[in-house]
Amino acid sequence: MIDYNGKVVLVSGGARGFGAEFARAFAAHGAAVVIGDVNNELGEKTAADIAASGASCHYVPLDVRSDSDWANITEFSSSECGGLDVVINNAGIEVSQRFVDVTVEASRNLFDINLLGVMLGIKHAFLAMSPGGSSGRGGAILNLASVAGVTSTPALAAYSASKAGVISLTKLAATEAGALDYGVRANCLCPSLFKTDMGNQLLDEFVDLGFGESVDNVQEDLIARIPIGRFGDLSDVVNAALYLCSDAASFINGASFPVDGGMSATGG
Template identity: 75%
Template sequence: MIDYKGKVVLITGGARGFGAEFARGFAGRGATVVIGDINTELGEATVAEISRGGSACHFLSLDVRSDIDWAAAVDYCVSEVGGLDVVINNAGVEISELYIDTTPQACRDLFDINLVGTMLGIKHAFLAMQPGGASGRGGAILNLASVAGLSSTPGLAAYSASKAGVISLTKLAATEAGTFDYGVRANCLCPSLFNTDMGRKLLNDFPGLGLGESVEAVKEGLIARIPVGRFGELSDVVNAALYLCSEEASFINGVALPVDGGMSGAG
Protein backbone atom coordinates (compact mmCIF):
# COMPACT_ATOMS: atom_id res chain seq x y z
CA MET A 1 0.00 0.00 0.00
CA ILE A 2 1.49 3.32 -1.09
CA ASP A 3 1.17 5.81 1.76
CA TYR A 4 0.53 9.52 1.13
CA LYS A 5 0.19 10.63 4.74
CA GLY A 6 1.63 14.11 5.19
CA LYS A 7 1.40 14.86 1.45
CA VAL A 8 -0.68 17.62 -0.13
CA VAL A 9 -2.15 16.86 -3.55
CA LEU A 10 -3.73 19.50 -5.81
CA ILE A 11 -6.04 18.10 -8.50
CA THR A 12 -7.53 20.26 -11.27
CA GLY A 13 -10.89 19.33 -12.73
CA GLY A 14 -11.42 17.32 -9.56
CA ALA A 15 -15.17 17.76 -9.26
CA ARG A 16 -16.03 14.72 -11.40
CA GLY A 17 -14.69 12.01 -13.70
CA PHE A 18 -11.03 11.07 -13.44
CA GLY A 19 -10.36 14.06 -11.18
CA ALA A 20 -12.88 12.99 -8.55
CA GLU A 21 -11.54 9.43 -8.66
CA PHE A 22 -8.00 10.73 -8.19
CA ALA A 23 -9.22 12.73 -5.20
CA ARG A 24 -10.84 9.65 -3.65
CA GLY A 25 -7.78 7.52 -4.36
CA PHE A 26 -5.18 9.88 -2.90
CA ALA A 27 -7.37 10.81 0.07
CA GLY A 28 -7.87 7.12 0.75
CA ARG A 29 -4.10 6.73 1.01
CA GLY A 30 -3.82 9.49 3.60
CA ALA A 31 -3.12 12.57 1.46
CA THR A 32 -4.68 15.94 2.09
CA VAL A 33 -6.42 16.63 -1.21
CA VAL A 34 -7.28 20.02 -2.69
CA ILE A 35 -9.78 19.93 -5.56
CA GLY A 36 -9.60 22.85 -7.97
CA ASP A 37 -12.49 23.28 -10.39
CA ILE A 38 -14.79 25.88 -11.96
CA ASN A 39 -17.84 23.81 -10.98
CA THR A 40 -18.26 24.98 -7.39
CA GLU A 41 -21.46 23.09 -6.61
CA LEU A 42 -20.23 19.74 -7.84
CA GLY A 43 -16.73 20.29 -6.43
CA GLU A 44 -18.05 21.03 -2.96
CA ALA A 45 -20.32 17.98 -3.15
CA THR A 46 -17.34 15.78 -4.02
CA VAL A 47 -15.34 17.26 -1.15
CA ALA A 48 -18.23 16.65 1.26
CA GLU A 49 -18.48 13.03 0.13
CA ILE A 50 -14.75 12.40 0.58
CA SER A 51 -14.63 14.23 3.91
CA ARG A 52 -17.49 12.14 5.31
CA GLY A 53 -15.15 9.16 5.10
CA GLY A 54 -12.73 10.90 7.45
CA SER A 55 -10.27 12.11 4.82
CA ALA A 56 -8.93 15.66 4.55
CA CYS A 57 -10.28 17.27 1.38
CA HIS A 58 -10.76 20.91 0.35
CA PHE A 59 -12.29 22.75 -2.57
CA LEU A 60 -11.20 25.95 -4.27
CA SER A 61 -12.33 27.69 -7.42
CA LEU A 62 -9.67 27.30 -10.09
CA ASP A 63 -9.88 28.20 -13.77
CA VAL A 64 -6.74 26.57 -15.16
CA ARG A 65 -6.51 29.20 -17.90
CA SER A 66 -5.85 31.91 -15.29
CA ASP A 67 -2.34 32.63 -14.06
CA ILE A 68 -3.88 34.51 -11.12
CA ASP A 69 -6.08 31.54 -10.17
CA TRP A 70 -3.10 29.23 -10.26
CA ALA A 71 -1.04 31.49 -8.00
CA ALA A 72 -3.93 31.71 -5.54
CA ALA A 73 -4.47 27.94 -5.57
CA VAL A 74 -0.84 27.20 -4.80
CA ASP A 75 -0.79 29.87 -2.09
CA TYR A 76 -3.86 28.24 -0.53
CA CYS A 77 -2.20 24.81 -0.53
CA VAL A 78 0.94 26.14 1.13
CA SER A 79 -0.51 28.64 3.60
CA GLU A 80 -3.75 26.89 4.55
CA VAL A 81 -3.05 23.20 4.02
CA GLY A 82 0.66 22.90 4.73
CA GLY A 83 2.56 22.53 1.48
CA LEU A 84 2.41 21.10 -2.02
CA ASP A 85 3.78 17.69 -3.00
CA VAL A 86 1.77 16.57 -6.03
CA VAL A 87 0.03 18.53 -8.79
CA ILE A 88 -2.30 16.60 -11.08
CA ASN A 89 -3.18 18.56 -14.22
CA ASN A 90 -6.39 16.71 -14.97
CA ALA A 91 -8.74 19.46 -16.21
CA GLY A 92 -9.54 19.06 -19.88
CA VAL A 93 -12.23 19.23 -22.55
CA GLU A 94 -12.94 17.33 -25.75
CA ILE A 95 -14.61 18.18 -29.04
CA SER A 96 -15.59 15.63 -31.66
CA GLU A 97 -15.67 17.02 -35.18
CA LEU A 98 -14.31 16.29 -38.62
CA TYR A 99 -11.67 18.54 -40.17
CA ILE A 100 -14.22 20.00 -42.56
CA ASP A 101 -16.36 21.14 -39.61
CA THR A 102 -13.52 22.52 -37.48
CA THR A 103 -13.98 26.06 -36.19
CA PRO A 104 -11.02 28.18 -35.06
CA GLN A 105 -12.66 29.38 -31.85
CA ALA A 106 -13.57 25.88 -30.67
CA CYS A 107 -9.96 24.83 -31.19
CA ARG A 108 -8.62 27.86 -29.35
CA ASP A 109 -10.95 27.25 -26.42
CA LEU A 110 -9.83 23.62 -26.20
CA PHE A 111 -6.13 24.47 -26.45
CA ASP A 112 -6.54 27.14 -23.76
CA ILE A 113 -7.70 24.54 -21.27
CA ASN A 114 -5.83 21.41 -22.33
CA LEU A 115 -2.49 23.00 -23.21
CA VAL A 116 -2.23 26.46 -21.63
CA GLY A 117 -3.87 25.18 -18.45
CA THR A 118 -1.34 22.36 -18.20
CA MET A 119 1.58 24.70 -18.89
CA LEU A 120 0.46 27.05 -16.12
CA GLY A 121 0.06 24.12 -13.75
CA ILE A 122 3.62 23.02 -14.44
CA LYS A 123 4.88 26.58 -14.02
CA HIS A 124 3.27 27.09 -10.63
CA ALA A 125 4.22 23.62 -9.42
CA PHE A 126 7.86 24.40 -10.26
CA LEU A 127 7.72 27.77 -8.50
CA ALA A 128 6.32 26.26 -5.31
CA MET A 129 8.19 22.96 -5.21
CA GLN A 130 11.72 24.02 -6.16
CA PRO A 131 14.34 24.75 -3.45
CA GLY A 132 13.50 28.14 -1.97
CA GLY A 133 9.92 27.93 -3.25
CA ALA A 134 6.87 28.37 -1.05
CA SER A 135 6.75 24.62 -0.36
CA GLY A 136 10.34 23.88 -1.31
CA ARG A 137 10.42 20.12 -0.81
CA GLY A 138 10.28 18.89 -4.40
CA GLY A 139 7.44 16.74 -5.62
CA ALA A 140 5.68 15.18 -8.57
CA ILE A 141 3.62 16.49 -11.46
CA LEU A 142 1.17 14.24 -13.26
CA ASN A 143 -0.45 15.43 -16.48
CA LEU A 144 -3.47 13.82 -18.11
CA ALA A 145 -2.86 13.15 -21.78
CA SER A 146 -4.70 10.46 -23.74
CA VAL A 147 -4.18 7.49 -26.01
CA ALA A 148 -5.50 9.95 -28.62
CA GLY A 149 -2.18 11.75 -28.29
CA LEU A 150 -0.36 8.55 -29.27
CA SER A 151 -2.55 7.26 -32.09
CA SER A 152 -4.86 8.53 -34.81
CA THR A 153 -8.65 8.51 -34.46
CA PRO A 154 -10.82 10.35 -37.02
CA GLY A 155 -12.98 13.08 -35.56
CA LEU A 156 -10.56 14.04 -32.79
CA ALA A 157 -8.08 16.34 -34.52
CA ALA A 158 -8.02 19.21 -32.03
CA TYR A 159 -8.28 16.96 -28.98
CA SER A 160 -5.55 14.62 -30.25
CA ALA A 161 -3.27 17.55 -31.05
CA SER A 162 -3.75 18.97 -27.57
CA LYS A 163 -2.99 15.65 -25.88
CA ALA A 164 0.10 15.10 -28.04
CA GLY A 165 1.11 18.55 -26.84
CA VAL A 166 0.60 17.52 -23.21
CA ILE A 167 2.95 14.58 -23.79
CA SER A 168 5.56 16.95 -25.20
CA LEU A 169 5.11 19.39 -22.31
CA THR A 170 5.61 16.54 -19.85
CA LYS A 171 8.89 15.45 -21.38
CA LEU A 172 10.13 19.03 -21.48
CA ALA A 173 9.08 19.61 -17.86
CA ALA A 174 11.01 16.55 -16.73
CA THR A 175 14.10 17.75 -18.59
CA GLU A 176 13.90 21.35 -17.39
CA ALA A 177 13.28 20.35 -13.77
CA GLY A 178 16.39 18.17 -13.89
CA THR A 179 18.49 20.83 -15.55
CA PHE A 180 17.74 23.33 -12.78
CA ASP A 181 17.65 20.84 -9.88
CA TYR A 182 14.05 21.52 -8.90
CA GLY A 183 13.65 18.10 -7.32
CA VAL A 184 10.45 17.58 -9.30
CA ARG A 185 9.48 14.66 -11.53
CA ALA A 186 6.91 15.00 -14.33
CA ASN A 187 5.00 12.17 -15.97
CA CYS A 188 1.71 11.79 -17.80
CA LEU A 189 -1.00 9.20 -18.23
CA CYS A 190 -2.54 8.30 -21.58
CA PRO A 191 -5.90 6.64 -20.88
CA SER A 192 -8.12 5.13 -23.54
CA LEU A 193 -11.91 5.43 -23.40
CA PHE A 194 -13.38 5.17 -19.89
CA ASN A 195 -16.85 5.44 -18.41
CA THR A 196 -16.77 9.17 -17.68
CA ASP A 197 -18.94 12.03 -18.93
CA MET A 198 -16.34 12.75 -21.60
CA GLY A 199 -16.09 9.11 -22.63
CA ARG A 200 -19.86 8.73 -22.92
CA LYS A 201 -20.08 11.93 -24.96
CA LEU A 202 -17.46 10.59 -27.36
CA LEU A 203 -19.39 7.37 -27.90
CA ASN A 204 -22.58 9.29 -28.56
CA ASP A 205 -20.88 11.73 -30.95
CA PHE A 206 -19.21 9.21 -33.25
CA PRO A 207 -22.26 7.82 -35.08
CA GLY A 208 -23.30 11.38 -35.98
CA LEU A 209 -19.86 11.90 -37.54
CA GLY A 210 -20.25 8.81 -39.71
CA LEU A 211 -17.80 6.83 -37.58
CA GLY A 212 -20.15 4.00 -36.64
CA GLU A 213 -23.68 2.83 -37.25
CA SER A 214 -24.67 3.10 -33.59
CA VAL A 215 -23.22 3.68 -30.14
CA GLU A 216 -23.11 -0.09 -29.59
CA ALA A 217 -21.26 -0.58 -32.87
CA VAL A 218 -18.71 2.06 -31.85
CA LYS A 219 -18.24 0.30 -28.49
CA GLU A 220 -17.69 -3.05 -30.18
CA GLY A 221 -15.19 -1.55 -32.61
CA LEU A 222 -13.20 0.09 -29.84
CA ILE A 223 -13.12 -3.03 -27.68
CA ALA A 224 -11.90 -5.00 -30.70
CA ARG A 225 -8.84 -2.69 -30.74
CA ILE A 226 -8.00 -3.39 -27.06
CA PRO A 227 -5.93 -6.58 -26.60
CA VAL A 228 -7.24 -7.23 -23.06
CA GLY A 229 -10.76 -7.16 -24.50
CA ARG A 230 -12.49 -4.63 -22.25
CA PHE A 231 -12.76 -0.96 -21.42
CA GLY A 232 -10.79 0.26 -18.44
CA GLU A 233 -12.09 0.75 -14.92
CA LEU A 234 -11.53 4.11 -13.24
CA SER A 235 -9.44 2.28 -10.64
CA ASP A 236 -6.97 1.34 -13.40
CA VAL A 237 -6.12 5.02 -13.95
CA VAL A 238 -6.11 5.85 -10.23
CA ASN A 239 -3.71 3.02 -9.42
CA ALA A 240 -1.32 4.19 -12.15
CA ALA A 241 -1.46 7.74 -10.76
CA LEU A 242 -0.83 6.59 -7.18
CA TYR A 243 2.27 4.77 -8.35
CA LEU A 244 3.73 7.43 -10.64
CA CYS A 245 3.43 10.16 -7.99
CA SER A 246 4.98 8.03 -5.23
CA GLU A 247 8.54 7.52 -4.05
CA GLU A 248 8.32 3.98 -5.43
CA ALA A 249 8.49 5.63 -8.88
CA SER A 250 11.39 7.94 -8.00
CA PHE A 251 13.39 6.95 -11.11
CA ILE A 252 10.46 7.23 -13.51
CA ASN A 253 10.46 10.64 -15.13
CA GLY A 254 9.27 12.14 -18.42
CA VAL A 255 7.13 9.10 -19.20
CA ALA A 256 3.85 8.98 -21.14
CA LEU A 257 2.24 5.86 -19.72
CA PRO A 258 -0.62 4.33 -21.72
CA VAL A 259 -3.46 3.02 -19.54
CA ASP A 260 -5.30 1.46 -22.45
CA GLY A 261 -5.17 -2.32 -22.24
CA GLY A 262 -2.57 -2.39 -25.02
CA MET A 263 -4.63 -0.36 -27.51
CA SER A 264 -1.83 2.01 -28.51
CA GLY A 265 0.69 -0.79 -28.92
CA ALA A 266 -1.67 -2.77 -31.14
CA GLY A 267 -1.88 0.11 -33.64
Protein backbone atom coordinates in the same frame (compact mmCIF):
# COMPACT_ATOMS: atom_id res chain seq x y z
CA MET B 1 5.22 1.97 -0.53
CA ILE B 2 2.06 3.76 -1.68
CA ASP B 3 1.66 6.04 1.32
CA TYR B 4 0.58 9.65 1.03
CA ASN B 5 0.37 10.47 4.72
CA GLY B 6 1.74 13.99 5.23
CA LYS B 7 1.51 14.75 1.48
CA VAL B 8 -0.62 17.41 -0.15
CA VAL B 9 -2.14 16.62 -3.56
CA LEU B 10 -3.76 19.14 -5.91
CA VAL B 11 -6.12 17.83 -8.62
CA SER B 12 -7.33 20.13 -11.40
CA GLY B 13 -10.72 19.23 -12.83
CA GLY B 14 -11.39 17.24 -9.67
CA ALA B 15 -15.14 17.79 -9.47
CA ARG B 16 -16.02 14.64 -11.42
CA GLY B 17 -14.63 11.85 -13.61
CA PHE B 18 -10.99 10.85 -13.32
CA GLY B 19 -10.26 13.90 -11.18
CA ALA B 20 -12.82 13.01 -8.51
CA GLU B 21 -11.51 9.43 -8.47
CA PHE B 22 -7.93 10.67 -8.07
CA ALA B 23 -9.03 12.91 -5.19
CA ARG B 24 -10.85 10.04 -3.45
CA ALA B 25 -7.97 7.61 -3.87
CA PHE B 26 -5.16 9.92 -2.77
CA ALA B 27 -7.25 10.97 0.25
CA ALA B 28 -7.87 7.31 1.09
CA HIS B 29 -4.10 6.80 1.02
CA GLY B 30 -3.54 9.55 3.58
CA ALA B 31 -3.07 12.71 1.50
CA ALA B 32 -4.62 16.09 2.12
CA VAL B 33 -6.32 16.88 -1.18
CA VAL B 34 -7.15 20.18 -2.86
CA ILE B 35 -9.64 20.02 -5.72
CA GLY B 36 -9.79 22.81 -8.29
CA ASP B 37 -12.47 23.07 -10.97
CA VAL B 38 -14.74 25.50 -12.84
CA ASN B 39 -17.81 23.57 -11.69
CA ASN B 40 -18.04 25.11 -8.23
CA GLU B 41 -21.21 23.37 -7.13
CA LEU B 42 -20.02 19.87 -8.01
CA GLY B 43 -16.48 20.59 -6.83
CA GLU B 44 -17.75 21.67 -3.40
CA LYS B 45 -19.93 18.54 -3.22
CA THR B 46 -17.11 16.17 -4.23
CA ALA B 47 -14.76 17.73 -1.68
CA ALA B 48 -17.45 17.58 1.04
CA ASP B 49 -18.15 13.89 0.27
CA ILE B 50 -14.45 13.05 0.58
CA ALA B 51 -14.06 15.12 3.75
CA ALA B 52 -17.09 13.32 5.23
CA SER B 53 -15.01 10.12 5.21
CA GLY B 54 -12.62 11.82 7.64
CA ALA B 55 -10.02 12.90 5.07
CA SER B 56 -8.72 16.40 4.53
CA CYS B 57 -10.22 17.66 1.27
CA HIS B 58 -10.81 21.24 0.16
CA TYR B 59 -12.35 22.79 -2.91
CA VAL B 60 -10.88 25.95 -4.44
CA PRO B 61 -12.28 27.46 -7.68
CA LEU B 62 -9.80 27.05 -10.52
CA ASP B 63 -10.03 27.83 -14.20
CA VAL B 64 -6.83 26.25 -15.51
CA ARG B 65 -6.61 28.99 -18.18
CA SER B 66 -6.07 31.60 -15.44
CA ASP B 67 -2.57 32.35 -14.16
CA SER B 68 -3.99 34.09 -11.08
CA ASP B 69 -6.31 31.16 -10.26
CA TRP B 70 -3.28 28.86 -10.30
CA ALA B 71 -1.35 31.26 -8.04
CA ASN B 72 -4.31 31.32 -5.65
CA ILE B 73 -4.84 27.54 -5.41
CA THR B 74 -1.15 26.69 -4.99
CA GLU B 75 -0.85 29.40 -2.32
CA PHE B 76 -3.94 27.94 -0.59
CA SER B 77 -2.37 24.50 -0.66
CA SER B 78 0.88 25.71 0.91
CA SER B 79 -0.64 28.03 3.51
CA GLU B 80 -3.76 26.05 4.50
CA CYS B 81 -2.67 22.42 3.95
CA GLY B 82 1.01 22.67 4.81
CA GLY B 83 2.65 22.33 1.40
CA LEU B 84 2.28 20.91 -2.09
CA ASP B 85 3.72 17.54 -3.09
CA VAL B 86 1.71 16.36 -6.09
CA VAL B 87 -0.04 18.30 -8.86
CA ILE B 88 -2.32 16.34 -11.18
CA ASN B 89 -3.04 18.35 -14.32
CA ASN B 90 -6.25 16.50 -15.06
CA ALA B 91 -8.71 19.18 -16.27
CA GLY B 92 -9.44 18.83 -19.96
CA ILE B 93 -12.18 18.94 -22.54
CA GLU B 94 -12.95 16.97 -25.70
CA VAL B 95 -14.21 18.22 -29.06
CA SER B 96 -15.11 15.87 -31.94
CA GLN B 97 -15.07 17.62 -35.31
CA ARG B 98 -14.06 16.48 -38.77
CA PHE B 99 -11.34 18.71 -40.26
CA VAL B 100 -13.92 20.14 -42.68
CA ASP B 101 -16.10 21.20 -39.74
CA VAL B 102 -13.33 22.63 -37.52
CA THR B 103 -14.38 25.83 -35.76
CA VAL B 104 -11.84 28.34 -34.52
CA GLU B 105 -13.66 29.06 -31.28
CA ALA B 106 -14.02 25.44 -30.15
CA SER B 107 -10.45 24.58 -31.14
CA ARG B 108 -8.92 27.64 -29.43
CA ASN B 109 -10.88 26.93 -26.27
CA LEU B 110 -9.69 23.32 -26.26
CA PHE B 111 -6.05 24.34 -26.76
CA ASP B 112 -6.39 26.95 -23.99
CA ILE B 113 -7.67 24.36 -21.52
CA ASN B 114 -5.78 21.24 -22.58
CA LEU B 115 -2.42 22.86 -23.40
CA LEU B 116 -2.12 26.31 -21.82
CA GLY B 117 -3.92 24.97 -18.73
CA VAL B 118 -1.30 22.24 -18.32
CA MET B 119 1.56 24.68 -18.94
CA LEU B 120 0.26 26.97 -16.21
CA GLY B 121 -0.22 24.01 -13.89
CA ILE B 122 3.41 23.02 -14.42
CA LYS B 123 4.51 26.64 -13.92
CA HIS B 124 2.78 26.98 -10.56
CA ALA B 125 3.75 23.50 -9.41
CA PHE B 126 7.39 24.43 -10.05
CA LEU B 127 7.00 27.80 -8.32
CA ALA B 128 5.54 26.16 -5.20
CA MET B 129 7.60 22.96 -5.06
CA SER B 130 11.08 24.12 -6.04
CA PRO B 131 13.63 25.27 -3.45
CA GLY B 132 12.54 28.59 -1.96
CA GLY B 133 8.94 28.10 -3.13
CA SER B 134 5.92 28.25 -0.81
CA SER B 135 6.22 24.48 -0.26
CA GLY B 136 9.83 24.04 -1.34
CA ARG B 137 10.28 20.31 -0.81
CA GLY B 138 10.08 19.01 -4.41
CA GLY B 139 7.36 16.71 -5.62
CA ALA B 140 5.68 15.05 -8.56
CA ILE B 141 3.56 16.28 -11.45
CA LEU B 142 1.18 13.99 -13.32
CA ASN B 143 -0.39 15.24 -16.55
CA LEU B 144 -3.40 13.67 -18.24
CA ALA B 145 -2.51 13.03 -21.87
CA SER B 146 -4.37 10.31 -23.79
CA VAL B 147 -3.89 7.38 -26.11
CA ALA B 148 -5.24 9.90 -28.63
CA GLY B 149 -1.89 11.67 -28.36
CA VAL B 150 -0.09 8.65 -29.86
CA THR B 151 -2.75 7.09 -32.13
CA SER B 152 -5.09 8.44 -34.80
CA THR B 153 -8.87 8.47 -34.56
CA PRO B 154 -11.02 10.41 -37.04
CA ALA B 155 -12.58 13.70 -35.90
CA LEU B 156 -10.23 14.15 -32.95
CA ALA B 157 -7.73 16.57 -34.53
CA ALA B 158 -7.69 19.29 -31.87
CA TYR B 159 -7.99 16.84 -28.98
CA SER B 160 -5.28 14.49 -30.27
CA ALA B 161 -2.91 17.35 -31.09
CA SER B 162 -3.43 18.78 -27.60
CA LYS B 163 -2.67 15.43 -25.98
CA ALA B 164 0.47 14.93 -28.12
CA GLY B 165 1.36 18.38 -26.82
CA VAL B 166 0.83 17.26 -23.22
CA ILE B 167 3.25 14.38 -23.80
CA SER B 168 5.79 16.92 -25.06
CA LEU B 169 5.16 19.29 -22.13
CA THR B 170 5.73 16.37 -19.74
CA LYS B 171 9.16 15.61 -21.23
CA LEU B 172 10.05 19.30 -21.19
CA ALA B 173 8.96 19.66 -17.56
CA ALA B 174 11.05 16.67 -16.48
CA THR B 175 14.05 18.02 -18.38
CA GLU B 176 13.77 21.59 -17.08
CA ALA B 177 13.14 20.49 -13.49
CA GLY B 178 16.29 18.37 -13.63
CA ALA B 179 18.41 21.08 -15.21
CA LEU B 180 17.33 23.58 -12.56
CA ASP B 181 17.47 21.15 -9.59
CA TYR B 182 13.82 21.60 -8.62
CA GLY B 183 13.51 18.08 -7.17
CA VAL B 184 10.32 17.56 -9.18
CA ARG B 185 9.44 14.59 -11.42
CA ALA B 186 6.89 14.88 -14.23
CA ASN B 187 5.08 12.04 -15.97
CA CYS B 188 1.86 11.66 -17.91
CA LEU B 189 -0.87 9.08 -18.34
CA CYS B 190 -2.18 8.02 -21.75
CA PRO B 191 -5.54 6.34 -21.07
CA SER B 192 -7.79 4.84 -23.71
CA LEU B 193 -11.52 5.61 -23.56
CA PHE B 194 -13.07 5.34 -20.10
CA LYS B 195 -16.76 5.80 -19.52
CA THR B 196 -16.74 9.07 -17.65
CA ASP B 197 -18.98 11.95 -18.75
CA MET B 198 -16.32 12.84 -21.30
CA GLY B 199 -15.99 9.26 -22.55
CA ASN B 200 -19.76 8.92 -22.91
CA GLN B 201 -19.95 12.28 -24.69
CA LEU B 202 -17.37 11.07 -27.21
CA LEU B 203 -19.32 7.86 -27.87
CA ASP B 204 -22.50 9.89 -28.54
CA GLU B 205 -20.66 12.31 -30.81
CA PHE B 206 -19.19 9.45 -32.84
CA VAL B 207 -22.71 8.15 -33.50
CA ASP B 208 -23.79 11.67 -34.53
CA LEU B 209 -20.77 11.87 -36.86
CA GLY B 210 -21.74 8.58 -38.51
CA PHE B 211 -18.88 6.42 -37.20
CA GLY B 212 -21.37 3.83 -36.01
CA GLU B 213 -25.11 3.28 -36.05
CA SER B 214 -25.32 3.17 -32.28
CA VAL B 215 -23.18 3.65 -29.18
CA ASP B 216 -22.89 -0.15 -29.03
CA ASN B 217 -21.38 -0.21 -32.56
CA VAL B 218 -18.88 2.51 -31.71
CA GLN B 219 -17.93 0.70 -28.49
CA GLU B 220 -17.40 -2.56 -30.37
CA ASP B 221 -15.11 -0.81 -32.87
CA LEU B 222 -13.08 0.77 -30.08
CA ILE B 223 -12.83 -2.45 -28.07
CA ALA B 224 -11.60 -4.25 -31.21
CA ARG B 225 -8.56 -1.92 -31.08
CA ILE B 226 -7.75 -2.97 -27.47
CA PRO B 227 -5.82 -6.27 -27.14
CA ILE B 228 -7.26 -6.91 -23.66
CA GLY B 229 -10.70 -6.72 -25.29
CA ARG B 230 -12.57 -4.43 -22.92
CA PHE B 231 -12.71 -0.89 -21.66
CA GLY B 232 -10.72 -0.16 -18.52
CA ASP B 233 -12.11 0.52 -15.06
CA LEU B 234 -11.49 3.87 -13.40
CA SER B 235 -9.41 1.98 -10.82
CA ASP B 236 -6.91 1.16 -13.61
CA VAL B 237 -6.19 4.86 -14.13
CA VAL B 238 -6.24 5.62 -10.41
CA ASN B 239 -3.76 2.84 -9.57
CA ALA B 240 -1.34 4.10 -12.21
CA ALA B 241 -1.58 7.61 -10.76
CA LEU B 242 -1.05 6.42 -7.18
CA TYR B 243 2.08 4.60 -8.30
CA LEU B 244 3.59 7.28 -10.54
CA CYS B 245 3.27 10.05 -7.96
CA SER B 246 4.69 7.91 -5.14
CA ASP B 247 8.22 7.28 -3.93
CA ALA B 248 7.92 3.80 -5.48
CA ALA B 249 8.30 5.56 -8.85
CA SER B 250 11.17 7.80 -7.77
CA PHE B 251 13.26 6.97 -10.89
CA ILE B 252 10.39 7.30 -13.37
CA ASN B 253 10.52 10.72 -14.97
CA GLY B 254 9.40 12.27 -18.25
CA ALA B 255 7.45 9.10 -19.09
CA SER B 256 4.22 8.65 -21.01
CA PHE B 257 2.44 5.82 -19.27
CA PRO B 258 -0.18 3.92 -21.32
CA VAL B 259 -3.32 2.79 -19.48
CA ASP B 260 -4.97 1.40 -22.57
CA GLY B 261 -5.10 -2.41 -22.46
CA GLY B 262 -2.38 -2.49 -25.12
CA MET B 263 -4.15 -0.25 -27.67
CA SER B 264 -1.11 1.90 -28.40
CA ALA B 265 1.12 -1.19 -28.66
CA THR B 266 -0.81 -2.23 -31.77
CA GLY B 267 -0.35 1.18 -33.38
CA GLY B 268 -3.87 2.04 -32.28
